[in-house]
Amino acid sequence: MKDSGILFIFAYLQGLREDHILPKAATSRKPEKRANLTSAKGTKKTAKPDSNTFLDVEEAIREYEDRKAAQLKAIKLVDKETLREMLYQMVLGRHFEEKCAEVYRMGKIGGFCHLYIGQEAIAIGSMLAIDKDDMVITSYRDHVQAMVKGISPEGVMAELYGREGGCVRGKGGSMHMFSKEHQFFGGHGIVGGQIGVGTGMAYAAKYKNTGQVVLCFFGEAAVNQGIFHESLNMAELWGLPCIYICENNKYGMGTSQTRAMSARSIAKKAEAYEMANEFVDGMDVMAVRGATSRAVERARKEGKPTLLEVRAYRYMGHSMSDPGNYRTREEIQKYQERDPIILFKDSLKEAKVLTDSDFEEIERLATEATEKALKFADESPLPSEDELLAHILA
Numbered sequence: 001m002k003d004s005g006i007l008f009i010f011a012y013l014q015g016l017r018e019d020h021i022l023p024k025a026a027t028s029r030k031p032e033k034r035a036n037l038t039s040a041k042g043t044k045k046t047a048k049p050d051s052n053t054f055l056d057v058e059e060a061i062r063e064y065e066d067r068k069a070a071q072l073k074a075i076k077l078v079d080k081e082t083l084r085e086m087l088y089q090m091v092l093g094r095h096f097e098e099k100c101a102e103v104y105r106m107g108k109i110g111g112f113c114h115l116y117i118g119q120e121a122i123a124i125g126s127m128l129a130i131d132k133d134d135m136v137i138t139s140y141r142d143h144v145q146a147m148v149k150g151i152s153p154e155g156v157m158a159e160l161y162g163r164e165g166g167c168v169r170g171k172g173g174s175m176h177m178f179s180k181e182h183q184f185f186g187g188h189g190i191v192g193g194q195i196g197v198g199t200g201m202a203y204a205a206k207y208k209n210t211g212q213v214v215l216c217f218f219g220e221a222a223v224n225q226g227i228f229h230e231s232l233n234m235a236e237l238w239g240l241p242c243i244y245i246c247e248n249n250k251y252g253m254g255t256s257q258t259r260a261m262s263a264r265s266i267a268k269k270a271e272a273y274e275m276a277n278e279f280v281d282g283m284d285v286m287a288v289r290g291a292t293s294r295a296v297e298r299a300r301k302e303g304k305p306t307l308l309e310v311r312a313y314r315y316m317g318h319s320m321s322d323p324g325n326y327r328t329r330e331e332i333q334k335y336q337e338r339d340p341i342i343l344f345k346d347s348l349k350e351a352k353v354l355t356d357s358d359f360e361e362i363e364r365l366a367t368e369a370t371e372k373a374l375k376f377a378d379e380s381p382l383p384s385e386d387e388l389l390a391h392i393l394a
C-alpha cells in the first residue's frame with residue numbers, strides 16, 4: 001500500500017501544471033500519509049481559501065473507508081455487466097475530456113469548453129438508473145452526459161471541432177450537444193435556462209402519458225435564480241416526473257457557494273415546495289445511482305418530482321480559459337484524494353467483480369474510443385455554406 005502511495009505522490013507532482021491540475025491515469029489506492037503534498041514545488045498560493053482547505057489525511061482515509069464500505073454493500077445488488085459499463089463510462093469520460101483539454105490547447109477546439117473532470121460519478125450514477133427513452137437536459141458542461149445518453153464519442157468530438165460530423169453538424173459546439181434520437185435535449189448556455197425547459201419536458205411526458213421521466217441537471221449557482229423556484233413549485237403542484245439534479249461543485253465560475261448563497265443546503269430548499277429531496281455524495285457513483293433510482297420510482301409510480309443535491313468537485317477551471325486564481329492547489333488536491341474513479345475501481349476489485357485484466361481492458365477500450373473520436377473529428381469536413389444556414393432561426 002505504501003508503495004502505491006509514493007507512486008501516487010509522484011504522479012501528482014508530475015501532473016502539476018502552471019494553471020491547472022489534471023490527474024493522469026487513475027491508478028492510486030487508499031490515501032496514504034503524504035504531508036509533502038502541500039509543499040509541492042511550483043505551488044501558487046494566490047487564493048484565499050473559502051473553506052477548510054487543509055489536507056486532512058486522517059479525514060481522507062476515514063471518508064475513503066466509509067465510502068468503500070457503502071459501495072461494497074450497494075455493488076452486491078447490481079449485476080456485473082452494469083457495474084462494468086458504469087466504470088467504462090466513467091473512464092471514457094475522463095480520458096475523453098483529458099484529450100479535449102489537450103487538443104483545445106493545440107487550437108483544435110474553439111470557443112468555450114467546460115470540462116467535467118471530477119464530476120463523472122454524477123452523470124454515470126444517475127443516467128445508468130434511467131431507461132433509454134427517458135429524457136435528459138443539462139448545462140453547458142455537457143460532453144459526458146451526451147455520451148452516456150448515447151451520442152457517440154465521434155459525434156461529440158466532431159461537434160467540439162465544429163465539423164459536419166458533429167451531433168449538431170458543427171453548429172452547436174461544446175455547449176450545445178443535442179440529439180432527438182437519444183432524447184438528449186442540450187447543452188444550454190444560459191445558467192438555469194434548462195430548468196424551465198426540463199420542467200416543460202416533464203409536463204409534456206405527463207400530458208402525453210408517455211411514461212418517461214426527465215433528468216434535469218444544473219449547477220449550484222443556478223439555484224439562486226428565479227427559474228429554479230418557479231419550476232420546483234410548478235413541478236410539485238402539477239405532479240411532474242422531473243428529477244432535478246443539482247451538481248454542487250462548490251463554485252459558479254470563480255465565486256464559491258459560500259460567498260453567494262445564504263442558505264447553503266440546496267436539498268432543503270425543496271421543502272419550501274413540499275418536494276421530496278436527498279443530499280447525495282457525488283464522489284460515490286453507487287450512492288448517486290441509488291438516490292436516482294429512488295427518485296425514478298417516485299416519478300413513475302407516484303408522478304412526483306424530486307430534488308437531488310449531489311456534491312462533487314471540478315478539478316479543472318470553470319472553462320479552459322479560467323486561470324483558477326480563486327482556489328488553492330491544496331483545495332483541489334483534497335478532492336482529488338477522493339477521486340470517484342479510483343474509489344469505484346478499488347471497490348469493484350475488493351468485491352471481486354472485476355480483475356486487473358478487466359481494468360486494463362476498460363482502459364484500452366476507453367483510450368481506443370477517444371483516439372477514434374479524435375481521428376473522426378480531424379477528418380470530418382467543416383460544414384458547407386448551405387449546411388451553415390440550415391436549421392437556423394433568427
Ligand SMILES: Cc1ncc(C[n+]2csc(CCOP(=O)(O)OP(=O)(O)O)c2C)c(N)n1
Pocket residue numbers: 139141189190191192218219220221222223247249251252253318
Ligand atoms: C443567466 C446567466 N447568467 C450568467 C451567466 C455567466 N455564467 C456562465 S457559467 C456561470 C456559473 C454557473 O455555475 P454553476 O451553475 O454552479 O455551474 P458549474 O459551472 O459549476 O457547472 C455563470 C455565472 C450565464 N451564462 N447565464
Ligand SMILES: [Mg+2]
Pocket residue numbers: 219220221247248249250251252253
Ligand atoms: Mg457550480
